[in-house]
Amino acid sequence: MTQLNETVIENRLIFEASDFTRKSSSLAPDIDVDMVTKSLPEHLLRKSELLLPQVGELQVVRHYTCLSQKNFSIDTHFYPLGSCTMKYNPRICNTLAQLPGFAGRHPMAHSSMSQGIMSCLYELQNMLMEATGMKQVSLTPMAGAQGEFTGVAMIRAYHDHNKDDARTEIIVPDAAHGTNPATAVMCGYKVKELPTNDQGDVDIDALKVMIGPQTAGIMLTNPSTLGVFERKIKQIADMIHEVGGLLYYDGANLNAILGKVKPGDMGFDVIHMNLHKTFSTPHGGGGPGAGPVGVSERLQPFLPVPMVALKDGQYYWLSEDELPLSIGHLSAWMGNAGILLRAYIYALLLGREGMQRVAEFATLNANYLLQRFADAGFEIAFPERRASHEFILTLRKEAKQYGTNAMDFAKRLLDYGFHAPTTYFPLLVPECFLIEPTETEAKTDLDSFVKAMELILEEARESPEVLKQAPYSLPVRRLDDVKAARELDLNYYQSHAE
C-alpha cells in the first residue's frame, strides 16, 4: 500500500548507527587515554575490542525517545495487568527522590551526614508496621521475590534456632505466584502444592492431610491471586500454628485490603510487601521494586540488616552487632533506598485517609468491571464471589466455539488501545484473564475497556481470524516466540556483526 507510512529511516539498533571513527560527544572529560594507560600494568590492559556504539548525541536522544514511544505504559494507556497493580505513579515522588541531596549521597557516608534519608526510612518502617499490623519491618529486600526469600529464610532461621530441624516442607497453593515455590526451594525446602476448591478457597481438607511435624510453614496471599478473599484464613492459621509451622504472607495483593484488614491480625508471622505495587513506585519496564518484610514478635530477632533505629534523636544503622540472629545482608547496603524514598513520599501524599481509599476504590473498580463483563456475556471464573481488587474471566467458551483463545483476545485488545490483562495465570483457570483495574482508573475508561471487549467478542464470532492475526496497529505484528527461543539471538555483535 503506497498510502501507508514508508519510513525510510529504518528502525535501527543503536549499533547499526555506530561508526567507530565518530567522535561527537560533549560528555566525557578531555584526556589523552593512551598516555594514562601507560601507567597501568601492560599485561592486564584490554587487548580485546570494546564494541560500544559511537553515535552522535542528537542521534542517541532520537533513538531512545522514539523507542520509548513504542511502549504501552500507565502514563499512556489503561494497563489492567492482574497481580501487578499498574496504578498512577505521581511524578512528584520521582522528582523529590532525585533531589541532589538524596541522589548524591554515598551509602557509606557517615550516618551524621545521612540523617535526612535515614529519617525518611525510619518513618516508612513505622508506616508499614501500621499498615500491615506487623511488629517490625526491615526495608532491605529489593523486590517481592527477595522479600519472599527473606521471609522464608527467617522461618527457617526460626526453626533452626529452635533446633527444630525436621521441618522440611513449605506448603504453597496451586494458585500461588511462581516466586513462591521457587523461593521455598532456594531456602532449601520441599514444596507441597495445595489445591484450591471451586470457590477459589484453599482446600481445607487437603491441607489437613498435608500438615504435620514436617511442615515449616505455608505461603499464602490473601486475597489470593484468584482475586478472592480467603475466608477461612483464621482457621488455616490456627491449623498451621498448631503443628508448629509459620505463616508467610505474599503481600503483592496488599492494594486490595490496605486499611481494611491487616495480615498481622489474620495470624501471619511474616509478610513481604511490593512497594512497586501498593505504594506506587514505578515499574520501570521491569523494576526496580522494593520488597520490605514485616514480622511478628516471634521472628523479630531474625530480620535482615540494615534497619534504621533512633536513639537520642539520632538515626543510626542497626547491624548484626545489635541483631546477632539476623539472617544477614541481602544487598550491599540498604536495598533499593531510592525506591523506598518514593514509597515514603507516596505514603505522605496519601496519608491515612488516602490509604483507606486505595482498597475501597480498587475493590469498587474491580467489582464494577466484573459485573459489566458478566452482563456482557463473559464467563467469570468465580461468579459467586466478591472480587477483591482483581478478578478472573475465563475465555474457554470462546476458545472452544470460535477457536480464539485468551492470547488472541489479549493481542486484539492492544489494537484497541488497551494493554492486555494477565493471561494464563493463575494456571488453574483455563484461558484466563486476570484483570486488575486499580483505584486510579476512571469509570469512563473502564466502560471503554468493556466496550472494546464486547467488540472483540463480536469479531471473534464473525471473523475469528481477525483476532488470531492481531495486533495490526502496533510497531510490530505478532512475534514469533518459538523462533526467539530456538534460534537464540541475544547479542547483536554475536548474532549479526561477524
Added chain:
Amino acid sequence: MTQLNETVIENRLIFEASDFTRKSSSLAPDIDVDMVTKSLPEHLLRKSELLLPQVGELQVVRHYTCLSQKNFSIDTHFYPLGSCTMKYNPRICNTLAQLPGFAGRHPMAHSSMSQGIMSCLYELQNMLMEATGMKQVSLTPMAGAQGEFTGVAMIRAYHDHNKDDARTEIIVPDAAHGTNPATAVMCGYKVKELPTNDQGDVDIDALKVMIGPQTAGIMLTNPSTLGVFERKIKQIADMIHEVGGLLYYDGANLNAILGKVKPGDMGFDVIHMNLHKTFSTPHGGGGPGAGPVGVSERLQPFLPVPMVALKDGQYYWLSEDELPLSIGHLSAWMGNAGILLRAYIYALLLGREGMQRVAEFATLNANYLLQRFADAGFEIAFPERRASHEFILTLRKEAKQYGTNAMDFAKRLLDYGFHAPTTYFPLLVPECFLIEPTETEAKTDLDSFVKAMELILEEARESPEVLKQAPYSLPVRRLDDVKAARELDLNYYQSHAE
C-alpha cells in the same frame, strides 16, 4: 478495515473528560473556599461560571503524554525547516536552568541576592559581543521580532536625537522575513521593498534609486533568507551610510557564519540574534525565544534596559538612570532570562572551538544536500551559488508536469518520517522548499532524506494523487484550513458546549 486500530478511547479534548463534580487532585491546599471569599467585597466576586476542567490526575498525565506523541520534534525527527535552525538542544541546558537557585529567584530580589544569575548574563553579553563584532549587547528582547523592534526603534531614536526627522523610510528586501516589514511599520516607518536579482543578491541599481535623505535605514540578513551570502555587503553598507542611513542585521541566520564573519565587520550598526536558533534554546512548539540586540558605538546610548554591568566585583542592573537615552523597557524585567541562561550554558559547552564548527558543519551539510538534490534531478533556485546553512529547491517543474506542488511534497514527506522544509517562503521563489539541515544532523540521515525525496518524485511521476492526499500515516489526514478560517472554532466551550 477491521484490521486497523479502532481505538475505543476517543482522542478527546481535556474538557470532554471533565466532570465538575470530580475532586481528585492532590495538588491544591486544603481550604474552605467559601469561608475565605466572605472576606472579599461581594460585588467583585466571580458570579460567572469558571469553566476549567475537573479531570483525574492520572487522566491529565495520560492526556498530555499521548498528545505529545502526536508531534514531530528534533528529539524524534529530522526537521529541516529553513530559516528556523532546528538543531540539537542539549538537555543539560534545560536541566541546569531549572535548578532551584535559578528557577526560584524573584526578579525583584535584591541584586546582592542575584549575583549568580547576573554573572551568567554578563558573561553572555560579552560572548555575544565577540561573536557578532558589536560594541555592546542588551539581552532583553524576548524573540527575534522584538529584537527587530528594538533595533529599528534605536535607529529611530538615533535619528530623532540628531533631529534628523526627515527620515521616514526603511528599506527591506523582498526576500526578507515578514517580521522585518511589520517591525518597520510598528516603529512608524514606511517600508520600501528592495528587489533581488537572479543571483539572489540585492539589486544594487534598484537600491541606488531608492536611497536618499528620507532613508532611515535598511534591514538585511546575510546570508539572506535565500540561502546565499550577499557579496556586495560592504558596498551596500557604504551606500546606506553615505546617505545617512543605518544598517540593521536580522541575525536569524547567524548559524551560517558564527566565527567566520561578523556583522560588525560587515558594517552593520545594529543586529538582533535569535538565541533559540543559533544558540539552541528550545523552540518549544512556538517559543519562548530570546532576541538580544548588539550595536555599534553609535547606537550604544539607545540600548534598551536592563543590562548587567560590573563594578568592583559586584554585578548590578544598568537602568535608565545610567542610560538616559535608552529606548526603555521591553519587558517587565530581564526578558526571557531563563532562555538566556540556556544559551549561556550552550555557549560554555561549545566554547570558541565549537562555535566555529557550528558554521562549518551547518554549511557542509547544506551544500552536500544541495548537490545531492541537484544530482537527483531537483531544480536548485540559485544553482551557481554556494549554499550558506540553507538553500532553496523549486518544485515548479513538478507542479507543472504532475500537478504536485510544494505542499504536496511537504505532506508526503511526513509519511516518510521527515518534517517538511519551509514551504512558500521566501515568496519570490515559486513552489519553494527552503531546506536547513543544521550541523547536528548525520550524513546517513541526510542521505535518507534525499532518498525519501527521490521516492516521492517517483510517486509524483507515477501516481500524483498519492501525494495530493498525503499524509496517510499521521494522527490526522490533510486538514481543511479553509474551513478552519471560515467557520472559526477557537474555544471549545463557545463552539461546542452550549
Added chain:
Amino acid sequence: MPYIPHTSQEIAEMLSVIGVDSIEQLFDEIPPELRSDGLDNIPSRQSEMQVQRLLTEKSMQDGTPLCFAGGGAYEHHIPAAIWEIATRGEFYSAYTPYQAEASQGTLQVIYEFQTMIASLTGMDVSNASLYDGASALGEAVLMSVRANRKAKSKRIIMPATVSSVYRQVVATIVKHQGITLDIIDFDRANGTIDIDKLKQQSEPFAALVIPQPNYFGCMEDVHTLTDWAHEQGAMVIGLVNPVALALLEAPGNWGTQGVDIAVGEAQPLGIPLSSGGPYIGFMACKQKLVRQLPGRIVGRTVDLDGKPGFSLTLQAREQHIRRSKATSNICTNQGLMATATTLYLAFMGRDGLQKVAASCVQNTQALIDLLKISPGICFPFGTSVFHEFVITLPTDVEQVIEAMAEEDIVAGINISQYYAQDGLENALLICVTETRSPEDMAFFADTLNKVISDLTGGARK
C-alpha cells in the same frame, strides 16, 4: 567534536560530492577582507561535567531565600508533573506548528489553552500567547486603537495603579504610533483609581485600562469603571491576575457589557519565577475583535476523512503573510509556557485554582494581622486586597530590604522608587501566596520588627 556527528570519512565523502577540497572553501563567497579570525574572547569549551558543576555553584551562591515579593511575578506551587511533561522532547524541541498534521500535539494543547484563557477571563476568544504581561498590555493598547477608530482618538487612559514597569513597557512599544498614554492618579485613601478625577476627563479617548487586582494588591471597582468607559465610547482593557480570577469576577462580565480586551501575565499558572522570564502574556477579546488580535491562533477543523483536527488559522493577520500590514510583528511567542499553563490548569482544575486563590487571600490576611500590631508600620490603604498589600515603614525602605536580605528574606518591592512623588514614602509592597507557611509569616514579621527596631535604634518602641 561535540554535537557534530560527522566522521572524517563522511566529511571527505561529502566534500567530494560537493566538489571542494575543504570546508573552508565553502565560505569562498565571503569577501576575504571581511573574514574574521576567530572568537578569541570566548572561553574554551568545557565538558558537561564542568559546566554542571559551575552552574550548580552559581545557582547556589545566592541561597534560596524566602520570597515575599510579587509585583507581577508570583511564587506558587508548581506540580512536578507539569514540567516533566512540558519538557518532553516532543513538546520541548518542536517548532511552531506550521505542518499541522505533524504537530497535532502542540496544536491541541494551544486550542485547549485558548479555551482555558477564554474561560478564565470570560471572553470569547484568546490567542496562543504573547511574550509577557507587560508587552501584552502594549499589544492591547495598539489593538484598541486599531479597533476603536470611531473614538477618533489615540489617547489611552492608563491608571497609576497599573504597575509602573508595565506602563514603561507600553510606552516603549506604542511610542511610534502617535498614541498618548494619560496617567490617572490613584485615590490616596483606597489605593484604587481616583474615580472622581477620572470622570473629569472630557477629551475623547480610545481605551481605559483597568487592573484587577491593581499593583497595590487592591481591588478596583471594575463594574463602575467599565460601564463609565463604555459610556464614553471608549474600549476597556482589563489587566488581570489569572489566579485572582478564580474568585474575582471575570473581565468578560465587568459592568453590563464586559471588557473588550483582557490581558495579563500567566506566569502564576505553573511558570517558575526564574529571574523574570520566560513568562507568558495572554490576551483574549470579544468575538468581533478577533481579526484585530495579534499573534498566533489555533482553530479546530476537520481532515480529509472528516476527523477533527487543529491548525493555525486566521494567518492573514500575521506578519509572515500580511508583512507590513500585519496586526503585529510577533512571530515566535511563548509556546512552551502556554503548554505549561495548560497543564497547570488541567491539573488544578476549577476547584484547585479556587483553593490556591483562597489560600493566597487567607495567608495574606494572616500576615496583615501579624504586621498590624508591629510598631511603626502603617497601612496606607483601607481597601481589601487579594495577595499583595502596601505598608509604609518608619525608616529607609532600601535599608530594610537589605537587612531582610541578610536574613535570607526577599522582603518585597520598594515601590517608593515609583510612587515617592505621590506621597508614598518608604513604601513596601508585600506578597503572600499559598506557598508561605504560618512559620514563614511569623519569621517574616519577627525579622521585620527586629530590623526596624535596629534601624531606628529601637526608639519607636
Added chain:
Amino acid sequence: MPYIPHTSQEIAEMLSVIGVDSIEQLFDEIPPELRSDGLDNIPSRQSEMQVQRLLTEKSMQDGTPLCFAGGGAYEHHIPAAIWEIATRGEFYSAYTPYQAEASQGTLQVIYEFQTMIASLTGMDVSNASLYDGASALGEAVLMSVRANRKAKSKRIIMPATVSSVYRQVVATIVKHQGITLDIIDFDRANGTIDIDKLKQQSEPFAALVIPQPNYFGCMEDVHTLTDWAHEQGAMVIGLVNPVALALLEAPGNWGTQGVDIAVGEAQPLGIPLSSGGPYIGFMACKQKLVRQLPGRIVGRTVDLDGKPGFSLTLQAREQHIRRSKATSNICTNQGLMATATTLYLAFMGRDGLQKVAASCVQNTQALIDLLKISPGICFPFGTSVFHEFVITLPTDVEQVIEAMAEEDIVAGINISQYYAQDGLENALLICVTETRSPEDMAFFADTLNKVISDLTGGARK
C-alpha cells in the same frame, strides 16, 4: 480524593450496577472480627506542596559533601539526558514487557543492554539485570554450582579481596544450598589474592571468584588465576567494575579461555549513588551456560510479516513457568536501571568510557602523589590501582572520618572494620573518579593533613 477520579454520581452508578449499597459492602467476605479500624499511626495526608517542602528540607539537611568514598558505589558524571529519557512515562511507568508487541521500546533497550554488557565483559550473552552487584555474585555462585556438577563439589573459593559486604550477601543467599564459601587470604604486600596460598588448595571446588579491580582498588593477576582455576576443573566467576573494563582486559579474555560467568555492579554507568540503591547487578556468561542464567532474557525474532522484533525468551528457566524448578526466584529486577545504563553507554560510546576510565586513573594517581608527602600516611600495598587505594593512618580512622565529615568531606571507607584481624589497622579506602577536580584533591589532602595533625596533637610533624 487524591488520585481517585470517581465522581459521586459515578460511584452511585457503579454500586448500582454491582447491586450493593455501599463500597463497604464489597468487603463483606472479610470475617468481621478481622476487620481493622483504620491506620491511626499513619499521619494525615499532606499536599504536594507540603511534601515537596518537607523533602527538600530533608534532602538538604546533610549538605552536599565532597565524596571520596567508593567501595562498590561510585560517583561519576551522569549526563543530564539519561534520566530525562529514562524517566519518560513510557519507560518509567511500564511493566515488565509481557506483551511484547506493546513493549518494543523496553524490549529493544534491554536487547541493546545485553549486547553492551556482553561487549564490555567479552562474554557471549547477558541477562536483563539482577538486583545489584552483591546479589548478582550470589546468583553467580548458585549458577556455577548448578552448571559445574562434574566438579562434584559445592565449594566456592572466595578471596578476601572481594568486598566484605558482597561476601556477606552471598553467604545469606547461598546458605541453604549446601554451598561452602572458603575465604582465601590476600597477599600483605600487594593487596591481591595470595596466589601461593591459593595453589595450596587441594580439595576440589566448583568455582573461583576473581575480583578486578579488587576491593582495595588493586589489580589481580587475572590471567594466571583464571587458568589455574580452569586447570583444577573449576569455573571462574569474574567480578568486575564496568568502567575499569574500558581499559582492563575483559573477563571473557582472561587467561586462555576466559571466565565462565562475569558479574558486577553497573551503578557506575549512569546510576546515582542515592544511598546505595536502586543499583543494577549484571551477569553475562558463555553461550553454553545460557540455560543456567537466572533472570529475564530478551531475544530478537521476527513478526508475522517477517519484520524484526523483540520478546522475552527462554522463559522456561523462570519461576513463573518453571515454579519450584526455576533457575532463580527473581521476577521484578532493575529494568529502569538497565535503561539508564544503556543510555549511558550509548551517550559515552567507546571513546567516552575510555576517557572516563583514564580520567579516574589519572586523578587517583594525582591524589596518591599528594598524599605520599603527607606525614604519617602509609600505603600498605605496592600494586597499581584503578580508582581506589588504601592508606593507613597514624590515628583512629573513625575519628578522622568524623573530623573530615565536619569539613563536608566523605573521606572514604573505614575498612579496618572488615580487615583489622588481617593487620589492616586504621585503614581508609579512598576513591577518586573523574568528578574530582584538582582543587577538590588539594582540599582533601590539606584537610586530611590538618585533621591528622589535630588528632595527633601535631606530634608527628
